[in-house]
Amino acid sequence: MNTIQDRHSGTARPRRRSALSVLAAGLAATLLTGCQQSNQLITFGDMSSSYNREVFWMSVWAIALSIIIFVGVSWALFYTVAKFREDRHDAPPAQFHGNNRLEVILVAVPVVIVVLLSVLTVRSMARLNPTPTNAAKIDVLAKQFWWNFSYPAATAEAGGTVSNGNEMIMPTNARVALSITSGDVVHGFWAPNIGGQRHALPSVIKTWNVDTERPGVYQGNCTQLCGASHANMRYKVIALEPARFDAFLSAARAYRAPTPAEGSAEARGYTLFMQGKTATGALACAACHRVQGTPAAGAAGPDLSFFGTRRTLGAGMWEGDKAREMLPEWIKHSPKVKPGSLMPTYDGSEYLVDGKVQRGGRLTDEEIGDITAYLRSLKLPEEADYWRGTPGAIAGGTQ
Incomplete structure (x- = not known):
């Protein structure tokens, strides 16, 4: 009753305006910025990226031309309707077939617009596509349903190339050349804050430049429907100031997995990780995963060398404390908690x-706990922890 009375009394108008304002603000926030937990951002048109700035200014030209065309066509339409109304002109309309000047105008104007947009597009491509010789290089491998990021210029002292699964660390204020490929089907790489999209194609390597001027944690996603867990194929981009990025790479080069204390849960987990459990058919984790400084050199799954430093699990399905909580369940039966996961099960x-x-083979909860303890011990030194102190870092501890 109060609502009906308010409507008739006219007091609903301010409320309606207020509600519309809130709705508009909410819609704008949804379209422009999707806030993840801990103030992580996925922002379309982030001006900290040179790619986004270039595309923005090119779009300004395109929108301006569109407005000019709209106004011009609308004016011509209304002018013609007003001037040549039927009630003012009884005579048949004059024919303008063969009017060369009009035909030239109708052809020339669209040609000029298309040429101008083409020149702007080519100019933007010439600015964005070349890869500087001093660009930081990261190799991106996409597979169902995870990402691996390798640093080809960083050779580990323990052998092989420094790499990390599902968390891409990059420097700020520098071009980063991503060499993107796929190990199975077509995937799509896109972290809107640092640049545009690129397909990840099997047997094809595409180089793509990204950058950002602002340190922070940014969301990335697969943008190409690639299977049952396409929506769960995520990753984080952690952009660090150059000094911190160099500290990370230096520590990563020197990193060797720690040797567990004899008789500890980590030591038992190390044995299960490397050898599995033949008696119950439990496969060795080392067959699919690499751990720097150990015999584990598998390439079928993400690199786990710095797993204990990560704050995400399942290619970004869980973050922070939830990731830590879900780790035993993930090891036990990952296809159950992430549809389409190709990891073997360990609950039979x-x-x-x-x-x-x-x-799948079988491991007891205690044995899964031992593997969990071993994985959590795989940490970079504290000074190389790329999450620590980074704006937007995921709340909670590392794995």
């Missing part, structure tokens, strides 16, 4: 490999 349940049903 079935899973699919290339469309064929496989039965």
Whole structure:
């Protein structure tokens, strides 16, 4: 009743305006910025990226031309309707077939617009596409349903190339050349804050430049429908100031997985990680994953060398404390908690490999806890922890 009375009394108008203002503000925030937990941003048109700035100014020209065309066509339409109304002109309309000047104008104006937009586009491509010789290089591998980021210029002292799974560390105020490819189907790489999209194609390597002037944590996603967990194929971009990035790379080069204390949970987990458990059919984790400074050199899954430093799990499905909580469940039966995951199960349940049903091995909860303890011990030195002190860092501790 109060609502009806307010409507009739006219007091609903301010409320309606207020509600519309709130709705408009909410819609704008949703379209422009999706806030993740801990103030992480996924922002379309982030002006900290040179790619986004270039595309923005090119869009200004395109929008301005569109407005000019709209106003011009609208004016011509209304002018013609007003001047040649039927009630003012009884005679048949004059024909202008063969009016060369009009035909030239109708052809020339669209040609000029298209040429101008083409020149602006080519200019932007010439600015953005070349890869500077001093660019930081990162190799990006996309697979169902995770990402691996390698640093080809950083050779680890323990052998191989420094790499990290599902968390891409990059410097600020520098061009970063991403060499993107796929290990299975077509995927799409896009972190809107640092640049545009690029397809990740099997057997094809595409180089793509990204950058940002602002340190922070940014969300990235696969943008190409690639299977059951396409929506769960995420990653984080951690942009660090150059000095911190160099400190990370230096520590990563020198990193060797710590040797667990004899008889500890980490030591038991190390043995299970490397050898599995033949008696129950539990496969060795080392067959699919690499850990720098150990015999584990698998390439079928993400690099786990710095797993204990990460704050995400399952290619970004869980973050912070939730990631830490879910780790045992993830090891036990990842296909159950992430549809389409190709990891084997360790609770004896079935899973699919290339469309064929496989039965996983078995590990006890205590044994899974031992593997969990070992993985959490794989940490970079504190000074190289790329999450520490970074704006937008995920709340909670590392793994």
